[in-house]
Amino acid sequence: MKKLIAILFFALSLPSFAQDLNCRVQILSPQIQNTNKRPLEELQIAISEFLNNRKWANFELKPEERVDCNLVITLKSWDGGSNYQGEAQILSSRPVYGTSYNTTVLSLNDKNFDFSYTQGQPLDYSDQNYQNNLSSILAFYAYVIIGLDADTFGKMGGAPYYAKAQTVVNNAQNAAFAGWKAFEGLKNRYWLAENLNNKSFAPLRDILYTYHRLGLDVMSEDLNKGRKAIAESLPELAQLDKQKQGAMLNQVFFSAKADEIVDIFSKGNPMERTKVYNVMVDADPANTSKYEELKKLR
Template sequence: MKKILSIFLLLFLFNLNFSQELLATVQVNSQQIGGTNQSAYKALEKSLRDFINNTSWTGKKLQNFEKIKSNFAIVITEREGNRFRGNIVVQAVRPVFNTTYESPLINLQDTRFSFDYVENENLIFNERQFSGKNLIDVISFYIYIILGYDADSFQSMGGTQWFQKAQQIAQNGESQNTYEGWKLIKEPRGRSVLIKEIMSPNWSQVRATMYTYHRAGLDNLFNQDQAAAKKVIFDALMQLKMYENTFQQSYYFNLFLDNKSDEIFNIFNSGNNGGIALADLKNEMTILAPKYTEEKWSKWKQ
């Protein structure tokens, strides 16, 4: 019995520490600005891929299967010398226990993205100060956001140490006036706004929901009897009811529901909901994520 308990404990601890580095793909798309010389963009793509995947962000040495699968897609829309402007899409997924399914952790587009880059320059990250070029600052910020999201999904408030690093990068970014995306005012979907809300006690229930939804709910959803896991997910989502009057202003809250809307719909659209009050969840999702009502929530059948 002791041996069985020890094995269970090791597996549990493994899952709590799962995925604390990144296994990232990077794409740099320059089609909008044309030109035949693509060497700078290919060099940028390789440099970023090496920077993200070869930097030790957490101090842990992990096998590839333990790392967080992520993607950074950059679209360049303007170039003036070594100054580039465009947008970046940041995506990451989380494995679900005992399945091949990967749950979306984060999927966002940052349209306030500009940076300076010289072909083949070394990318070196210093979390204590702003780089002066914005490229590694934005990338590193989102890496720590991904690490925080992932850790929050395995342990309650487990991402705090990584979110604190993202917060420090954002504060460094706020101190300069050259690049957009770091200001707390007039940039409602900016980077500083996102990390401020993540770290705010006012939105701590969203972080608590991240943990319960994934660790107690999703990781048990593929058992033979799904009813218990669905009830956990249902209860976790219903806890968000407290934000009915404030969610419109929150980037973090709306990002969570945007990232999870398809998954939430599919979980409760497959039948066998174990007698949960689906009408209550439908009403709650209609209030909190009204833009998905027609294509998702209204299609749920009790």
């Protein structure tokens, strides 16, 4: 009896490894001719378990608080062994208070999702050093997703996770795979981490908080108040885009929010719609055709 009590006490004293992500992983291989797709199915399971069964956040999340996200990997080539080349779509969302609506927080396409993986290989990861490209990419986006989610609930709440994402980038500087280095382009993992940790982009992170916590989360109780908070936060986008034209973080925000902004203000008054239209066309000219809808409404 004493032995049983000791075992139970030991089990209850073990640390709790709560899950932080609720990530749906999908691997598509339309260009792969290999008829044996079993290794791809196992790879999909391995990635899902790696993301969903690890502790990424610095605080405990209840099961219903886990961050919803999607990772869709489209393979362009596979040698039938351990070498894969592809790209990935990374999406994350969070619920809006008082509604059944989930708002997109991150929508990003990574065109350098290349890695080596042997069937049955355990996916190991350490913040201390680079072990393999697949686990490093997955850890990087896990930290970015958690960080962005935290920024929408508390001002600058994502800072610890962006620092960890930066550590992943730093550790991968000697990797043989693309996506980690500054000179490889302006829209890769290096620049996303740089922007998220750069104080020059603090205004955009402030907007993330105002937009979600003081805007969307308020709209179920006071539609006009929530919409006004969002409208008043947006002019900062145009100013930031002038200072950091074409910056990756700006584009990440517009990719996630352009359609939603049109939807939110399509229900506003003409003066408000015109104001938002002018701001967004100035800040995000690439999506002008979407914002034109605000001018068509009467």
